[in-house]
Amino acid sequence: MQKIHIVSNRLPFSIKEDGENITLEASVGGLATGMKSIYKDYGGTWIGWPGIDSDTISNDKMEAIDNLFIEEKCASVHLNSEEIHLFYEGFSNRTIWPLFHYFTQFADFNQEDWETYKAVNQKFADAAIETMDDGDAVWVHDYQLLLVPEMIKSKKPNVTIGFFLHIPFPSYEVFRMLPWRKEIIKGMLGADLIGFHTYDYERHFFSCVRRLFGYEISFNQIHIEERIIIADSFPMGIDYEKFLKSAQEVGMKSITEKSELHKELDKYFLSSPDRKLILSIDRLDYTKGIPNRLKAFARFLEKYPEFRQKVTLIMLAVPSRGQVDHYQQLKKEVDELVGQINGAYGSINYTPIWYFYRSLPFNNLIELYSSCDVALITPVRDGMNLVAKEYVASRINNTGALILSEMAGVAKEMGEALLINPVDDEEMADCIHQALTMPVDEQKSRMSFMKERIQRYDVFKWANEFIKSLKKAESIQTDFLAK
Numbered sequence: 040m041q042k043i044h045i046v047s048n049r050l051p052f053s054i055k056e057d058g059e060n061i062t063l064e065a066s067v068g069g070l071a072t073g074m075k076s077i078y079k080d081y082g083g084t085w086i087g088w089p090g091i092d093s094d095t096i097s098n099d100k101m102e103a104i105d106n107l108f109i110e111e112k113c114a115s116v117h118l119n120s121e122e123i124h125l126f127y128e129g130f131s132n133r134t135i136w137p138l139f140h141y142f143t144q145f146a147d148f149n150q151e152d153w154e155t156y157k158a159v160n161q162k163f164a165d166a167a168i169e170t171m172d173d174g175d176a177v178w179v180h181d182y183q184l185l186l187v188p189e190m191i192k193s194k195k196p197n198v199t200i201g202f203f204l205h206i207p208f209p210s211y212e213v214f215r216m217l218p219w220r221k222e223i224i225k226g227m228l229g230a231d232l233i234g235f236h237t238y239d240y241e242r243h244f245f246s247c248v249r250r251l252f253g254y255e256i257s258f259n260q261i262h263i264e265e266r267i268i269i270a271d272s273f274p275m276g277i278d279y280e281k282f283l284k285s286a287q288e289v290g291m292k293s294i295t296e297k298s299e300l301h302k303e304l305d306k307y308f309l310s311s312p313d314r315k316l317i318l319s320i321d322r323l324d325y326t327k328g329i330p331n332r333l334k335a336f337a338r339f340l341e342k343y344p345e346f347r348q349k350v351t352l353i354m355l356a357v358p359s360r361g362q363v364d365h366y367q368q369l370k371k372e373v374d375e376l377v378g379q380i381n382g383a384y385g386s387i388n389y390t391p392i393w394y395f396y397r398s399l400p401f402n403n404l405i406e407l408y409s410s411c412d413v414a415l416i417t418p419v420r421d422g423m424n425l426v427a428k429e430y431v432a433s434r435i436n437n438t439g440a441l442i443l444s445e446m447a448g449v450a451k452e453m454g455e456a457l458l459i460n461p462v463d464d465e466e467m468a469d470c471i472h473q474a475l476t477m478p479v480d481e482q483k484s485r486m487s488f489m490k491e492r493i494q495r496y497d498v499f500k501w502a503n504e505f506i507k508s509l510k511k512a513e514s515i516q517t518d519f520l521a522k
């Protein structure tokens with residue numbers, strides 16, 4: 040295996056246009072933030088979409104964009120308005136995303152979206168094939184590109200292909216609803232190694248393969264005529280040292296070096312010694328359980344009135360997939376709920392929820408992680424959830440409490456968090472109380488166990504384990520063919 044190329048829909052950077060000026064800004068989302076720390080180590084190119092509509096830019100600008108990406112060892116696959124509408128907003132985010140997150144009532148099944156999904160997957164596969172030299176391997180990522188492994192394999196049978204799914208793989212009863220279920224599984228089976236965040240997702244995948252195709256499966260290996268495919272779980276980690284070091288630096292800053300946000304946070308705590316902050320950070324996505332979280336926070340203020348005036352929820356939501364109707368409805372619902380809660384419990388000098396609808400620079404994220412007493416992470420369904428790991432890594436003195444949904448993949452690794460059912464307002468309200476009153480010794484003990492675990496299994500370890508298994512998959516296949 041020489042170089043390893045990465046293929047994903049979203050590149051680690053997206054284009055930011057300011058008049059005629061174009062620059063790159065960091066993309067948000069677990070795939071981009073996680074893989075950004077490692078992809079350059081593999082010597083290959085990261086192939087993906089720059090995040091803008093090619094119909095709206097001139098050829099000169101497109102060339103300038105391509106050059107910016109080449110400097111970052113990335114290659115752009117351009118998508119036009121129709122492709123964005125039918126492939127990205129359509130099949131990827133109106134069909135697969137809701138279905139795989141068990142929002143079956145949100146899933147559309149549209150033939151035109153499917154046809155475009157196939158065509159755009161072919162476009163990514165062709166771009167990967169064009170980039171590859173003999174002996175290179177390719178690592179394909181996520182639900183937007185489920186057909187790419189098979190598309191590459193059919194043209195380049197000798198290329199070793201890894202595929203990693205960053206979202207849940209649902210149970211057969213949900214997956215079978217998809218009219219193109221067999222094609223999707225066939226597409227994934229083009230890979231030599233298929234990775235999931237958790238054993239449950241892997242188990243669901245095996246069950247679908249068995250029921251839809253009847254293939255023989257033993258010890259993580261799927262046997263198909265002349266091929267052996269391995270599927271396994273690899274819980275994704277974060278760049279632990281980067282978060283820890285950045286949090287240490289934030290802790291050492293003098294007043295003049297502090298950001299405006301940091302100064303505001305200091306002011307908040309200085310105004311009264313028993314004030315506390317709760318943090319919530321996500322993309323604005325219906326899978327993240329934001330309305331339930333807000334309702335539970337309101338219930339907490341109702342049930343424990345002694346905490347009014349003393350506890351503020353900082354809620355950061357990054358705009359995401361704004362052209363998709365369910366995201367627009369969610370934005371409206373969240374805006375209304377925040378308004379209602381602030382109206383009901385706020386006063387001249389107390390705002391219960393500080394709501395930011397934007398992406399923040401890395402330094403500000405660290406300031407928030409290190410300043411907030413509690414992290415409230417309550418997705419209704421989440422493949423992994425890296426925010427939970429980032430919060431833990433940033434707690435330099437091990438204080439703080441993590442309230443975590445049992446529906447997030449990360450809950451499997453965070454047994455010491457306060458685990459909650461994300462639709463149970465009453466339980467969540469009580470957990471907020473428990474977190475805010477948790478003795479410091481208990482905070483430190485819980486936090487240090489979680490920290491040790493995410494330090495050991497960081498994003499580098501995750502990627503190394505995946506690549507090690509990919510090499511093993513390659514040699515198993517060679518041995519099998521030699522027999």
Ligand code: ADP
Nearest residue numbers: 067068069072321322357397398399424425426
């Ligand atoms: P998802 O992949 O579904 O978005 P994750 O929690 O796994 O969820 O990953 C989200 C990533 O996006 C994290 O690395 C987090 O730091 C980053 N992020 C989330 N919110 C913001 C924000 N407001 N500004 C900048 N980065 C953010």
Ligand code: G6P
Nearest residue numbers: 049067068069070181205206360
């Ligand atoms: C999740 C998905 C990623 C996606 C990210 C951001 O993390 O697993 O594939 O890139 O969300 O979503 P977006 O639609 O903006 O790429």
